[in-house]
Amino acid sequence: MNKPYSILLYYCYAQIENAEAYRDEHHLLCLNLNLLGRIIVSDEGLNGTVSGLKEDCEKYMEALKADLRFAKTDFKVDESDKHAFAKLHVRYKSEIVHSGLRHIDPNKRTGVHLSPEEFKALKDQEDVVVLDVRSDYEHSVGRFKNAVTLDIENFREFPDKVNELKEKYKDKKVLTYCTGGIKCEKASAFLLDQGFENVYQLHGGIIKYGMEAGGEDFEGKCYVFDNRVAVDINKVNPTVVSECHVCGTKSDRMVNCANSVCNLHVPICEKCGWKMDGACSTECKEHPDKRPYDGTGYYQKEMNGYNPLKGFNRKKKSDVQI
Known part of the structure; x- marks a missing residue:
C-alpha cells in the first residue's frame, strides 16, 4: 500500500x-x-x-x-x-553542518564518492578501514560491522580525533560514512588535508545504502533527526547492537526519558519502560516534572505559540498562499 x-x-x-x-x-x-x-x-x-x-x-x-x-x-x-x-x-x-572547518570546500576536494554497491564491495578488504564520523549517540544504536567509531558528542569534535586516526590508519584506505553523506564531505576532505592519501565516502550515506544495497552488514538501526528517531536499514542480516539503558538487555527501542528536564534519548526495553514509568532512572521516575508515560516513550514537542510566519513582515505575509 x-x-x-x-x-x-x-x-x-x-x-x-x-x-x-x-x-x-x-x-x-x-x-x-x-x-x-x-x-x-x-x-x-x-x-x-x-x-x-x-x-x-x-x-x-x-x-x-x-x-x-x-x-x-x-x-x-x-x-x-x-x-x-x-x-x-x-x-x-x-x-x-557544524564542523569548524569553514576553510574546507568539498566542491574543490573531497573523498572519492562510492555508490552503495561499491562501498559494499570494498568495505571488508584487508587494507580498508571503515570510519563512522557520526556522534556517539548515533552510532550507539547502529553502525556498520567492524566500523571504527569515535567518542564524540558533536561533529565539530571530529578534527580533534584526526591525529589519533593518523597514527593507526594513515596507510589504509579509509571509507567514511554518516547518515546521509553530508558529514563525510568535510570529514573526508579534512582527512586528505591532513595527509591521508586514500580516502573515500559512502555517497548518500547509510540511508541510501539501505535503499540500494539492502543494508547488509549494518548492525542495529540508523538514528535520524525526525520524529521516527531510528529506522531499520538492514534487510539482509539484521541484528540489534544497542542495550537497554536500565537492564542491559539487547534493545533498539529508542525513547525519551519521561522526565522533561532530563529528556535523555536512549534505548529502553518495553518491560523496563513500564517498570520505570518511562523514566531512565529512579531519580527521573520520582521527578515532579515527569510526563505521563503511554508506552511509546515519545512526547510531542510543545508548540509554544508556534507561528510559521514569525519573522516575516506584513508584505511578505500577504504574498504567501497557504
Whole structure:
C-alpha cells in the first residue's frame, strides 16, 4: 500500500550569495508547499530534512533542481503515513553542518564518492578501514560491522580525533560514512588535508545504502533527526547492537526519558519502560516534572505559540498562499 507522505533527506554544497535573504525565499517556498521540517541555509549551501504530501515533495524537489545552484542535489526519499515533523524551521547558519572547518570546500576536494554497491564491495578488504564520523549517540544504536567509531558528542569534535586516526590508519584506505553523506564531505576532505592519501565516502550515506544495497552488514538501526528517531536499514542480516539503558538487555527501542528536564534519548526495553514509568532512572521516575508515560516513550514537542510566519513582515505575509 502506497503511503501518502514523503520524507526527504538532502544536502548540497553550493555558494549562495546573500544567503540570509535566500533563507526567507526558501521558507516561503516550503510554506506554499505545506512542508514541515528542518532546513539550514548557509553561504556554503543547503542541508535539510522535510516531510509533506508526495505531490508537494515532488514540487519541492523540482524547484530545487531547477535552480542551477542546487541541480546536483541528491534526495533520499522515504515513504511515510504522516508528517515526520510538527513544525517548519528554516534557519540561516554559518555552516550547513557544524564542523569548524569553514576553510574546507568539498566542491574543490573531497573523498572519492562510492555508490552503495561499491562501498559494499570494498568495505571488508584487508587494507580498508571503515570510519563512522557520526556522534556517539548515533552510532550507539547502529553502525556498520567492524566500523571504527569515535567518542564524540558533536561533529565539530571530529578534527580533534584526526591525529589519533593518523597514527593507526594513515596507510589504509579509509571509507567514511554518516547518515546521509553530508558529514563525510568535510570529514573526508579534512582527512586528505591532513595527509591521508586514500580516502573515500559512502555517497548518500547509510540511508541510501539501505535503499540500494539492502543494508547488509549494518548492525542495529540508523538514528535520524525526525520524529521516527531510528529506522531499520538492514534487510539482509539484521541484528540489534544497542542495550537497554536500565537492564542491559539487547534493545533498539529508542525513547525519551519521561522526565522533561532530563529528556535523555536512549534505548529502553518495553518491560523496563513500564517498570520505570518511562523514566531512565529512579531519580527521573520520582521527578515532579515527569510526563505521563503511554508506552511509546515519545512526547510531542510543545508548540509554544508556534507561528510559521514569525519573522516575516506584513508584505511578505500577504504574498504567501497557504
